[in-house]
Amino acid sequence: MHCSLLSARLTLGVALAVGSLLACDPTYAGISYKLSQTQAAPGDIIKITAVLFNDTDTAMDWTAPKTLVVQWRGPNGQATRSMAYLAEGQGPFTVPVNNFVQISWRATVPSEVQGLQAVNVEGDSTLLALDASQPGQGQVAAAPAIGPVVDAGKAGDTGAPDPALPSGDVIAAGAPLHAGPAPASTPAPVNTASSGFENFRNSLQPYEPVYFAVGNHDGRFARYQISLKYRLFRPQDPSRPDFIDNFYLGYTQTALWDLSSDSSPFVDTSFKPSVFWRKDALWQSQDKQWFAGLQTGIEHESNGKAKDDSRSLNFFYVQPEFNYRLSGGSTLTFSPRVKTYFGVADNPDYADYYGHVDWKLRWAQDNGLVLTGLYRDGDGSRYATQVEAAWPLRRTFINMNGYLYAQYTKGYGDTLLNYNHKTGSQFRIGLALIP
Incomplete structure (x- = not known):
């Protein structure tokens, strides 16, 4: 049984290494930049923020x-170039369809620009x-705009200045009549590393949830999962x-791991290699609020026993x-998986317990709560239910990577070995790298 414990440690090491391997394909859709401020003196540090939107x-x-190279162009047209440096903790990122991330770099204003x-x-x-x-010396950021609000374009071709708007229109807009306050996609550079390891890492992506969770029901049992896909x-x-x-x-x-018995043996482990074709948005509505994707392929599952x-x-x-993309910044996904079995000589009645459809519903906030429900309906009263919840630890006092993870299971198929044995309600809590 000591081998089981060693195997557990090695497998958990693989699971923890997953996070470092998820630096993926350095490509993007639309990216826009803005400055964090409108005024800064030479030598000051400013922040350049980019919003990357996946459309x-x-x-x-x-x-x-x-790093980014920044160009500074003064009133005389002379250009100065300097460097901006990525802030800590900025990626890598996985951006779902119709979602965005925000990234920032720090740059110093060159001494020669004025x-x-x-x-x-x-x-x-x-x-x-x-x-x-x-x-206090800036001609733009430190200076208020003196003068009325004009009705732009009303002067036409007469050469006269645009006339002032009626005072009622200006007041209705919430602006003072005679003076206003001071003012408070071509691709960006990408990482072009082409080493063998970089090519491998850029093709490796998260797949199913990656987690480790522990519960106590008729003994203390841990369940963990590691999952990756390779483009x-x-x-x-x-x-x-x-x-x-x-x-x-x-x-x-x-894997299901018995932590309460002598030598902490593994109850069963499922190995699931697959090959598949996937596209996240085969169709999108004009406003991109609705979109439909497809995944189809072949999967093998076995427990490696004799x-x-x-x-x-x-x-x-x-x-x-x-x-469906909700206006509050979350996505609701319904993804039923329709299956037909072949090569099931070891357990020909598997479909009687697991059925032919996995009904899955998922609701995910942007950088927030993730809720997932899975239901399988077999013959008669045979069924399997799994409910998962994950909350990002960066939004807690711990401020670390990963998610606080909770899982509830009930029904048949807690392990492949005991697919035809029904288990009662089981609640587990732990850490998820990918929810």
Whole structure:
């Protein structure tokens, strides 16, 4: 049984290493930049913030560049170039369809720039304004706008200035009549590393949830899962991948671990390699609030045991995914998986307990709570239920990576070995790397 404990430690090491391997494909859809302030003197540190929005038809894995080159252009047109450095803890990111992430870099205002500057990230056509003057001396950021609010364009071609708007219109807009206060996509550089390890890492992506959870019911049992998928082909144009670019290899491993018995043996472990085709958005509504995707492939599952304890099966599945993007910043996903089995000589009655459809519903807030429900309906009164909840630990006083994870299970199939044995209600709590 000492080997079981050693195997457990090794497997858990693999699970913890998953987080470091999820630096994925450095591609993106739309990215926009802004400055954190409108005025800064030479030598001051400013923050450049970017919002990366994934409006493509597939989930996007992106590693932010560690440095950006920034251009500063003064009133005389002379350009100065400097470097901006990525803030700590910025990625890598996995951005679902119609979701976004925010990234920031820190830059120092060069000593030779003075006055009003047009600033841009090198390679991006957007110009940002910064008044590089000493505090209180800026001609733009420190100066109020003196004069009435004009009715722009009403002067026409007469050469006269635009007339002032009626005072009632200005007051209705919440503005003073005669003076206002001071003013309070071309791709950006990407990581082009091409080593063998970088190519491998950029093709490796999260798949099913990755977690470790412990519960106490007729003994203390832990359940853990590790899961990854590997993209077989790298698209030439990440925003418009070809059909073949959507093929993946998948691997998921789930185990039930008895922590209360002597030597802490494993009850059973399921090994699930697969090959599949996936696209997150085959169709999107015009406002992109609704989108539908598809995953289809073949999966093998076995417990790696021999003789009477051997369990294995194969199935082909089709899994449509229907997504609704809620206005509050969350996504509701309904993804039934329809399965047909083959090669089930070790357990030919498996479908009687697990059925042919996995009904799955998921609600995920942006950087917040994730709730998932799974239900399988077999013949007669046979069923399996699993409910999961995850909350990001970065939004707690712990402020660490990962999620606080809770899992509830009941019914048949807690393990592949005992797929035909019904278990009672089981609640577990632990840590998830991927919810």
